[in-house]
Amino acid sequence: xxIRDFLREGIDGGWLVTDASALEENQQLEADVVIVGSGxxxxxxxxxxxxxxxxxxxxxxxxxxxTADFRMVEKDAFRWQYQEGALRRTAAGDINLLQGRxxxxxxxxxxxxxxxxxxxxxxxxxxxRAARGFDSETLSPYLDKTIxxxxxxxxxxxxxxxxTILQEGCDAMGWRWDxxxxxxxxxxxxxxxxxGCPTNASQSALVTSIPExxxxxxxxxxxxxxERIAHQNEQVSVLHARALEANGxxxxxxxxxxxxxxxxxxxxxxxxxxxxxRSSVPDPHRRLGRRTFLHPVVLxxxxxxxxxDPYHGAPQSAQCDHFxxxxxxxxxxxxxxxAIPLHPQLWAGTLPGLGEQHARWMSELSQTNCLAALLxxxxxxxxxxxxxxxxxxxxxxLSYPLTDYVWExxxxxxxxxxxxxxxxxxxxxxxxxxxxxPYRRYSQARAAIQSLAPDAPRTRFAxxxxxxxxxxxxxxxxxxxxxxxxxxxxxxxSVMDGSVFPTGLGASPQLxxxxxxxxxxxxxAAELLPTPA
Amino acid sequence: xxxPSLTRRQLLRTSLLGGAVLSCASAVVYIGAxxxxxSAGYLPGEWLLLQxxxxxxxxxxxxxxxxxRLPDAPEERARLxxxxxxxxxxxxxxxxxxxxxxxxxxxxxxxxxLYRVMIAGxxxxxxxxxxxxxxEFLSRWANSRLELLQNIVNALVRxxxxxxxxxxxxxxxxxxxxxxxxxxxxxxN
Numbered sequence: 001x002x003i004r005d006f007l008r009e010g011i012d013g014g015w016l017v018t019d020a021s022a023l024e025e026n027q028q029l030e031a032d033v034v035i036v037g038s039g040x041x042x043x044x045x046x047x048x049x050x051x052x053x054x055x056x057x058x059x060x061x062x063x064x065x066x067t068a069d070f071r072m073v074e075k076d077a078f079r080w081q082y083q084e085g086a087l088r089r090t091a092a093g094d095i096n097l098l099q100g101r102x103x104x105x106x107x108x109x110x111x112x113x114x115x116x117x118x119x120x121x122x123x124x125x126x127x128x129r130a131a132r133g134f135d136s137e138t139l140s141p142y143l144d145k146t147i148x149x150x151x152x153x154x155x156x157x158x159x160x161x162x163x164t165i166l167q168e169g170c171d172a173m174g175w176r177w178d179x180x181x182x183x184x185x186x187x188x189x190x191x192x193x194x195x196g197c198p199t200n201a202s203q204s205a206l207v208t209s210i211p212e213x214x215x216x217x218x219x220x221x222x223x224x225x226x227e228r229i230a231h232q233n234e235q236v237s238v239l240h241a242r243a244l245e246a247n248g249x250x251x252x253x254x255x256x257x258x259x260x261x262x263x264x265x266x267x268x269x270x271x272x273x274x275x276x277x278r279s280s281v282p283d284p285h286r287r288l289g290r291r292t293f294l295h296p297v298v299l300x301x302x303x304x305x306x307x308x309d310p311y312h313g314a315p316q317s318a319q320c321d322h323f324x325x326x327x328x329x330x331x332x333x334x335x336x337x338x339a340i341p342l343h344p345q346l347w348a349g350t351l352p353g354l355g356e357q358h359a360r361w362m363s364e365l366s367q368t369n370c371l372a373a374l375l376x377x378x379x380x381x382x383x384x385x386x387x388x389x390x391x392x393x394x395x396x397x398l399s400y401p402l403t404d405y406v407w408e409x410x411x412x413x414x415x416x417x418x419x420x421x422x423x424x425x426x427x428x429x430x431x432x433x434x435x436x437x438p439y440r441r442y443s444q445a446r447a448a449i450q451s452l453a454p455d456a457p458r459t460r461f462a463x464x465x466x467x468x469x470x471x472x473x474x475x476x477x478x479x480x481x482x483x484x485x486x487x488x489x490x491x492x493x494s495v496m497d498g499s500v501f502p503t504g505l506g507a508s509p510q511l512x513x514x515x516x517x518x519x520x521x522x523x524x525a526a527e528l529l530p531t532p533a
Numbered sequence: 534x535x536x537p538s539l540t541r542r543q544l545l546r547t548s549l550l551g552g553a554v555l556s557c558a559s560a561v562v563y564i565g566a567x568x569x570x571x572s573a574g575y576l577p578g579e580w581l582l583l584q585x586x587x588x589x590x591x592x593x594x595x596x597x598x599x600x601x602r603l604p605d606a607p608e609e610r611a612r613l614x615x616x617x618x619x620x621x622x623x624x625x626x627x628x629x630x631x632x633x634x635x636x637x638x639x640x641x642x643x644x645x646x647l648y649r650v651m652i653a654g655x656x657x658x659x660x661x662x663x664x665x666x667x668x669e670f671l672s673r674w675a676n677s678r679l680e681l682l683q684n685i686v687n688a689l690v691r692x693x694x695x696x697x698x699x700x701x702x703x704x705x706x707x708x709x710x711x712x713x714x715x716x717x718x719x720x721x722n
Contacts, residue, residue, distance in 0.1 A: 003720060072712035075624070075699035085628035087692075093684035190716055198720055247627055311709060344698040344709050349691040354671060355600035358694070366708040395631045434675065457683040 003199050007066035007211065015214040017064060020224035020243035023254045031057040031219070032528060034239055034260040036226040036275065038062075039105020040513040041497035042266030043205035043213065048521035050216035054528060057258055058218055059241055061225040061248065062102035065206075070196030074345040077195035081109050083270075086346070090386070091397040094456035095296065095463050096350070099268055101248070102196075103222060104206030106268070107510055111315045111341070112193045112202050114152035114183040115507035116143055124329040124379055129502035130474040132483040133519070142515035150183040150203035152511065157189055160313025163339045165302070165369045167318045169420030175322040180338075182314065183510075191312045191341055223248060224256060228279040229263060229493070236263045236493050261528060262492045265470075266517070269293075269499040273388040273469035274396025276480075282489035285477045288470065289388035292398055293504035295374040295464035298410050299340070299350065300417035301361075302369045302426035303438065309366055315341035323416055324506060330380045333409025334506065335373040337417060342370055352434040352460055361438075370432075371420065373413030374464045378503030380405060385504070388469050398466070407454040414452075418445040434458035465509050470499040485520040496520050581626035582633060583618070583640070590643040591618055591693075593659040597667045598693045602706060613702070621696035639685055 011017050032054040035042045046058045065080055078086035083099040090097065100106035122139070125131035133139065147153070156179070159167060163180075170177035187201040200207050214220060223244040229236045243254040265272040273289040281288070320337040342365060351361055361368075377383045382405025386398050414431040419442060421429045428438035429445050433452050439445040452459075472495075473479030476488040485500055487493040496517040498509045505512060583591070595614050596603055603610050625636050642648045649655045653670055655662050674686035697703050704711060 072717075075620075078624070079627040083629075084632055085624060087624070087628045087632050092680065093688060094680070188716060190713060192712060198716075249626075249628070249630055249633065312713060344704050344707050345695050348694040348698045354598045354690050354694075355668065358598075359600050359602050362698075362707045364708075393631070393634070395629075455680075455683075457680055457687055 003067055005067040006200075007064070007206070008068060010211055010214060011064065011066070016217060016219045017214070018219070018221045019064075020221050020241075020254070020256065021246045021252060023243050023252070023256075026254055027256045029057060029219075029256065029258045031055045031258065031260045033057075033262045033264060033524075034059065034258045035264040035266055035496075036239070037105060037265065037267035037271060037497060038103050038205065038210065038220070039100060039266060039268060039497065040107050040205055040510045041517040042264070043104065043107070043209035044514050044517035045264055045266060045496050045521040045524075046213040046218050047209040047216070048518055049525055050213045050218045052525035052529060054525060056213070056218050057260070058213070058220045059224045059226055059258075060103050060105075060220065060222050061244060062100070062105075062222065063248070064103040064220070064222050065108070065196060067198065067200055070192070070198040072190070072192040072195055072198060074195060074343050077109065078345070081196055091389075091399045092456065094402075094459075095294065095400055095461040097270075097294075097398070097463055097466060099270070099466060102206075103210060103220070104204045107204035108196055108206045109194050110202065110204060110508075110510060112182045112184055113316050113319075113508045114147065114150055114181050114511050116147075117512045118324065118506045120325050120329045121503065121506050125502050129471070130478065130483075131472055131502060132474055134483075139515060139519075142519050143511060146511055146514045146518065149208065150511075150514075151185045152181055152183045152203075154179040155182045155314060155317040157187075157314065157317075159317045160189075160191070160310075161306070161308045162310040162313070162341065162369050163316065163318040165304070165308070165424040165426075166320060166337065166339045166371060166420060169422075169424035170320050170322070172423035173419055175320055175416075175420070177318055177320040177322070180317045180319050182317070184314075187314065189314050191315055193315055194341065194343075221256070225251070226265075226267065226275055228275060229281070231279065231281060231490055231493075234282075234489065235491050239263060262494065262524060264494045264496050264524075265499075266495070266497040268497055269466040269469045269501075270388055270396050270398055272495055272497055272499040274390065276470065277388065277390050277396065278394050281487070281493075283480075284489070287478065287480050290469070291378060291385045291471055291502070292388050292400070292469040292499075293378045293385040293467045293501065294400060295467075295504050295506075296377060296400070296402070296406065297372050297374055297462040297464050298413055298459065299432035299462065300371045300373075300414055300421060300429060301351070301432055301438075302371070302421035302429045303364050303367050304369060304425065305367070305427055307366055308369050310339075310342040310368055310370060311365075315339075320420070323412070324376060332412070333380070333383060333405060334376040335409060335413045335416075336376070336506065337413070337420065338372050338374065340370050340372045342368060350432065350460055350462065352432065352458070369421065369424075369426070371417040372462070372464075373410075373417060375406065375409050375413065376504055376506040377406070378468065382406070385468055402454070402456050402461075404454075410454075410459070411449055411452075414449045415446060418442060418449065432460045434460070465498065465505070467498040467501040467504055467509060470495045471502045472500040473502055484523055485516070494520060494524060580619075581622050582636065583622045583625075586644040587640040588618065589659040590640070590649075591621070593662060593667055594671070594689065595693055597664050597671065598690050599697055602697065602703065613700075616700055617693065617696050620699045621692050624692060624696055624699065639689065642685075
């Protein structure tokens with residue numbers, strides 16, 4: 001019962017896919033629209049625009065991995081499917097940043113959850129960030145259409161043991177939890193979503209928008225990196241890209257220039273602001289790269305008597321949003337608690353310590369449960385997010401300060417996760433921090449959590465979703481693009497990815513990005529197409 | 534190699550593996566274009582990113598990071614240290630220019646004798662430094678008040694651990710069974 005690799009069949013059957021690493025000459029290309037980045041935003045825009053009959057070029061710096069390539073091996077996935085080989089971190093090195101880098105972008109390595117934007121978040125955007133079109137009447141049709149398209153809905157199969165711990169702990173504490181909404185079709189319940197779905201079940205852009213756009217004559221270039229866009233008279237005039245070597249690190253020397261009527265950036269919340277900063281686009285109010293958000297993540301590790309096998313089964317099937325909006329959007333920092341899958345390579349780099357201590361904790365992997373708290377950032381004065389900036393080599397970095405407001409949320413999150421894990425029968429619980437140990441009783445864990453140093457490298461922060469940096473909103477003093485993703489200063493430039501979020505979302509962003517890009521691209525197509533006589 | 538002037542400003546402004554590190558003279562380094570060899574199929578002595586000077590410090594530090602995960606039998610132990618080195622070489626090579634640049638800074642810091650003595654506080658050449666002394670060095674940096682040093686040692690340890698768990702042997706040792714066998718069979722047929 002081998003799974004059909006219809007992507008490979010499409011490529012072999014004549015889809016317009018070019019691996020730029022093999023190009024031997026410079027090229028000059030033209031199209032109606034050029035899109036940078038093939039994740040949720042770029043792939044959706046490509047599908048909508050090609051369906052409307054426009055001639056579209058899509059650039060991706062990663063490679064085209066197809067179903068048969070997904071062998072459920074961490075090191076291969078990191079090498080071929082993640083930004084910087086999954087070694088990307090914030091500028092200070094204290095927060096891990098996992099972002100996809102492949103055709104399909106982060107949707108191709110997503111843990112498979114599909115969530116609507118929280119109403120509180122959208123209300124905050126409307127009321128405090130001058131965002132138009134974020135009312136339910138305007139946005140809901142796009143959200144609903146996307147959910148239907150991606151088979152989104154609550155996970156109905158049995159939860160794996162790792163997620164059952166979250167469910168049982170929340171039940172015992174009387175805290176609200178629910179079954180995760182997932183975007184799968186014919187899921188085998190394997191647990192390897194983050195390495196690329198080997199069964200075409202995860203409804204990533206790779207198996208939805210990308211093949212549809214390719215059937216509609218999309219021209220897709222892989223291993224092609226957008227360096228910058230040139231502009232004059234308030235219009236983008238040309239996009240400059242460089243082909244990358246097969247390993248995706250060095251440029252081959254071939255340069256590609258692309259001229260289009262409209263330019264769309266969808267390179268993610270570090271990539272899109274990075275391109276605009278390299279391009280010295282007008283930024284009169286210095287908003288570019290500011291207010292970049294992460295959903296910073298802290299972890300709580302627990303060991304159990306029974307087997308947990310945290311590497312097998314749908315990685316995320318339960319979640320607790322009991323603490324997401326403790327006092328509205330702008331009150332103390334809220335967080336969502338989820339269980340996270342543990343595979344040895346990533347987990348080894350997350351656990352603190354070395355030598356015997358680290359070896360012992362690793363050897364308990366099969367009996368380990370790990371909960372993660374995703375902190376909802378960007379709403380209160382103490383949470384203004386980070387900034388993207390360029391170094392002397394024009395490499396885009398993200399600096400993300402951890403304020404007292406964040407640390408207060410971190411401690412509450414560690415306490416809540418420890419309570420859940422002990423309530424579910426944990427033998428030991430350890431907040432993932434270099435100074436913590438496994439504790440046998442909640443009182444010990446609580447005392448430790450209250451005294452752990454608010455020190456970023458010792459805390460082993462992870463992050464969930466990179467958002468912001470090209471914020472949308474009607475006021476150019478606060479926003480880079482308007483509520484339709486159109487750049488405030490350059491006429492034929494749009495941004496259609498998570499970088500337009502004016503705050504962190506408070507949920508997995510794929511659905512929101514897809515819905516926004518779908519709406520933005522429809523309106524753009526109407527503008528670019530000749531009006532019927 | 535030229536000597537950098539090590540100022541606090543430089544210490545704070547530059548970075549290593551996403552962490553901050555010395556902006557030393559090796560910031561611009563030629564990364565040779567090599568064949569895209571897989572770590573499993575490496576040629577002994579052929580490196581993608583690592584250079585000859587990088588090997589002694591890494592060969593000395595790897596056993597301290599891995600502890601009893603490495604076997605005692607000398608030949609098997611030496612082979613797994615080399616496998617870990619090649620695995621780390623491959624992880625770093627397939628990352629980004631920025632990580633190549635930062636890795637070069639850290640590896641130069643560890644391998645250049647003057648830095649080793651002055652900054653890492655390791656008096657003897659790496660092969661003659663005892664495991665407890667190396668552990669003391671790693672722990673001093675891991676617990677330093679300078680976030681920079683914490684981040685350097687965290688990055689170094691993370692890459693070695695990541696490299697180890699990228700080897701097929703290591704998962705079994707941690708009790709990780711790998712992807713479900715039944716699914717693998719079904720997918721292959």
